[in-house]
Amino acid sequence: MKKTAKIKWADFNKEIADDNYYYLRSCIRQNFFPGSEKAFLDILRHNLHKTIFDDASHTTCAGIGYHADIVTFETLQTIAARHFSLMNERGIPSAVVSCITSFGIYSEILATWEEFPEEKEKIRAYLKKATGREFEVPENVVHSCDIIYKFRNEIAAQMKSPLINQKTGKPLKIVDHIGCHYSKMFPERGVGGAEFPKVLTGMITAWGGETVDYPERRHCCGFGFRQYLVKSNRSYPMSNSKKKFESMAPYKPDAILANCPGCTMFFDRWQYTLGQIEGKTYGEDGNGIPVLTYEELAGLVLGYDPWKLGMQLHQVDVEPFLDKMGVQYNPDDKYKGLNGKYINQPDFSGCLKV
Amino acid sequence: MKDLDFLTSTPSRQIDYEKFDTRLLDSVLENETSFLTCMSCGGCTATCSAGNLTNFNVRKIGLMLRRGEIDQLSVEIEKCMFCGKCTLVCPRDINIRNVVLLIKKGIALLKTENILS
Amino acid sequence: MMNKPRHIAVIGGGIAGMETASRLAQAGYKITLIEKERITGGHLTQWSHLFPDSSDPAIVVSRLSSALSHQNIKVITSTEITDISKNGQYFNLKSGSEMSLNADAIVVTSGFHLFDASRKEEYGYGLFDNVLTSADLELMMKNEKPIRTASGKKPRRIAIIHCVGSRDAKAGNTYCSKVCCITGIKQAIELNKRLPECEIFCFYMDLRLYGSSFDGLYLTAQQKHKVQFIRGRLSEAAEKPDKSLQIKAEDTLSGRPLRMDVDMIILLVGMEPGISHNNFSRNGSVQLDENGFLKCKDVHAARNLTTQTGIFMAGTCICPMSVSETLENARSAALEVINYFERKM
Structure with a gap:
């Protein structure tokens, strides 16, 4: 040190x-x-x-x-x-x-x-x-994510859909969440160190969006293998995520951007779980806050088809975010696989099953 | 007998330095000398992920170790999640994560030797 | 006495340099005082109140300034010494290629610089509008600005954070800056005088109130000004939608993590060795101690002597000091210089 x-x-x-x-x-x-x-x-x-x-x-x-x-x-x-x-x-x-x-x-x-x-x-x-x-x-x-960060400006130069709300013309508000093991253990291995790594916010601003700082931004998502692998402990990670949702919700973010597989999955799926347990959602109109990986965000910015990016596998519906960005997509293709074959679909997506 | 509760059933609350079991403390200090420098500022506890939602207190882990309260320590230590945020904020640059690890190792050793139930 | 007045260069026109220069001038020596800023007076020109008596630092500075207008003293401002070399019996001092002068002895009074609080990024200085340093607050009070949040509101709760950049291995400074604890208490009192409705909390690790009247001030802060003290080190500060701040610490006395919303944070930034110390030490003319301050020849017997004969020092280039200590130390340095020349005669 x-x-x-x-x-x-x-x-x-x-x-x-x-x-x-x-x-x-x-x-x-x-x-x-x-x-x-x-x-x-x-x-x-x-x-x-x-x-x-x-x-x-x-x-x-x-x-x-x-x-x-x-x-x-x-x-x-x-x-x-x-x-x-x-x-x-x-x-x-x-x-x-x-x-x-x-x-x-x-x-x-x-x-x-x-x-x-x-x-x-x-x-x-x-x-x-x-x-x-x-x-x-x-x-x-x-x-x-370091690579995408490094070439964020090159990506911006090829941008098809910037992170701008097409209805209001304002930048989309995106919350970043950095996985703990990215730089909390070794700050010198992360872009911008441990407290405020720039790796995701750098992408957001380079592509026209607005970053959101909120009080529990630096808090862990709760994933921790030794917690969630034991079913009886699972409310523990969930309460960590909940703490974060409660803290970010007042800023009305359009999306959450994460760089860790566990965090991304938890934020996406726990919003559904919390919706079912508590009847509360953190996004607009009963939806949750869409959760994106940085590759998905880069792909959308570059004009990739959201369904080719695998976004149909999200629990929180991504369509409201796609609409704000003005991304062109065919709703009928959502559950078509690579060869155009129907890949089956979940009984329900979103957070509140009504 | 009820009137004599303090005499018979209430254990003394006094910290009795003479009854300390220092084996665990000695082994931790031998392997992680940085632990010597703790000044109980509480930065670790304030940032601790586990302590936010449970009654775990990482600063008190060190205190229990120093006071020889090994029974209580062996229960409390299990609540640490090893996220390492305590180590990140420590103004004394103590490798707290390693301290916890060494305590766990030491306790496991005491258990195998049937010294600790 | 001497046949010819000896020439002494004093580097640094803060209060240590001013006091040393005027004392030596009174004793008959010829002085050149070199200051890198436009004016003399150093950090005190930016300060509003002195502990423990809440007096105006301008009084100290103006007394020292008038003592500087002595026929034996030449003051050069806006000049920074970049090189010192020994040239026979003289020391040669250079400021780039612009200035060069010879002196029989040097007194270094280069002082300190304040810890850059943005290096403790978890506290959000420079990121969040309502995170201030103790120096920012002093300047606000000196300019007689009302104490308001960035959006112009009266703060209802203020947290004063001790040990920012001091006693902190992560900031690279393991020493105690010594004067911040009492500064925090003094500022808490000043804040309460201006904002009687506002709650004030000091977050400390240890309260180091070493001066004889400092504990009295602590008592006054508790009794008269209702300042509250929480023993716990801040782990982080974060901004809320309304620009107030959420802080986290452990309340170590109850053993539980604590969260608190405050309207303003004051970071008590410590003293770091002046950057110019590297200039002096680069060519080996003087050595530095383990904290980067100038190393003295003997911590008990020769506090004002550097490791190089003929180069003396005074004030906060040696270690953090209060104003009164700095002035005493400067007088002691002047005495050492006089002794040095008298022994030489």
Whole structure:
């Protein structure tokens, strides 16, 4: 911490590689928001003309097991070392991590190795023994939201729908929520540090929107694996989210933008749960506040079809937000899959079942 | 006998320094010397995610450790979620997360040695 | 006495430099006082009240200013010393390429700068309209502006936050700035005088009231001005829709987290070593202590002597000090300089 002591965080920027990335996917995002990772690859390749390698042979980082006290730290480090080895094999020096939990895990491991080099040597031996592989630490490890942040202005230059309310002409008000493991553990690994990271607000303002600061902005969403994995504890994460909704609602935000798979999922689904339990919603007209991933927001801004972005899987209906933005979409296509085939639809979406 | 309650059934509220079990404290201090510098400012508790919704008090974890109240400590320590926000705000730069971790390890050891039920 | 008056350069025209210069001039030495700002007087020119007697700092400054108009004193303002070198028996002082002068001895009185509160970003200084520093409040009172929130309303509740940038490893300053506690109490009293309806809370870790009359002021604040004290360090401040602020701390005495809405926050910012110290230490002419202040030769016997013979120091370039301590310290530095030359004779 000594080296960071005199930093003025508002001016702090971290190093983010320019091109040639190795993509480390998330386990749970592909279930929660399955279109987002695809959108990230599409935006990088087609809009930003970057090279990114999506490797079928990388595995989970085992973060869920680690945080649930099932997987040991040694195992966790060895898995990460294997991923680094895969990167070395391809000659790719920069990792882009899709999940905040994984990003936190990699940050923790790299910090551990910096502080305790003997730990790294131990893992070197473990990996060799288990797989015969060797590894070197990547030059740059960032979260995928860092990449979108870095190229926010390039995206703005190709913008089809800015974050402007088409009816009023005013900027859309968007609340950001940063996953705790993005920079609360290692402030120097986040754009703008731990208290007010700029990574999401930078996107919002670059694309014409307005950011909202509210009292519980820095509070955790409550996700915490050891809470929500135990069903009897689940009201605990829920009360954390509720604390946040209560605090942001008076600002009447048009959407919530998050960078963590867990937070995004919780904010989306808990609004329904709270609606059912308490009969209260936090958005307009009985709807909740739409919750977006940053890839979805970037995709919408760039004119991607919302249903191709996977937005039909949201619990809180996104249509009011799309309408405000003036995004063109066909309501009949909402539940059509990639090949135009009907993919079935939920009994109910939104927050209040009437 | 009811009249003699204070004599028979009420445990003394006095902190008895002579009865402290310092093994846990010693092991924590040995492995995380930064804990020596706590000045009980309460910044940790104010920011603690767990303490916001439960009666968990992360500052008192340190206090219980220093006062040798291991039975109570072993119950309270389970409420920590390891989010690390306490470590982030600590003006003494104490690795509080590691202190909690070391306490948990120490308690597990005491349990396996049947010293603690 | 000496055949020829010795020439002494005093670097820094705050109260320490002014007092040292005038005392040495009275003793017959020739003085050049160099100040980087346009005027002398230092931080006190921006301050409204002094503890513990609530007096006007302008009285101190004007007394020192008139003492400066001595025939032996030359004052150079708007000039910052960038380099000091030893040239035989002289010290050579330079300000860029514009100014160069020789002196037989130097007294460094370069003072402090206030902690930049925006570095404690969790408190929202520079982000939220109603988060002020103690210096902002002093300036407001000095200019006789009514104490109002950014939107012009009378604040109903104000929180004064102790130890901002002091005793804080995360801000890189582990030392105590010493004068903030009593400043906070003094400001609480001044606020209550101006806003009798307003509730005032001080959030502290320890109240360090070291002066003989400081505890008396603490008592007055409690008894007469109904200032309330909560023992807990602020973890964060956040702005609400109406621009009031929500703060979080632990009420450590009841052992529970506390949340409070206030209309205004005053951050008691501490003293940091002056940036110019790096200029002095860069060429090894003087050493710094573990906190970045100038290191003294002996903490008991030679408080005004730097690690370099012939370079003396006084005031808050040594450590945080109150006004009265600074002035005493300046007089003590003048005495050390006189002793130095008399021994040399």
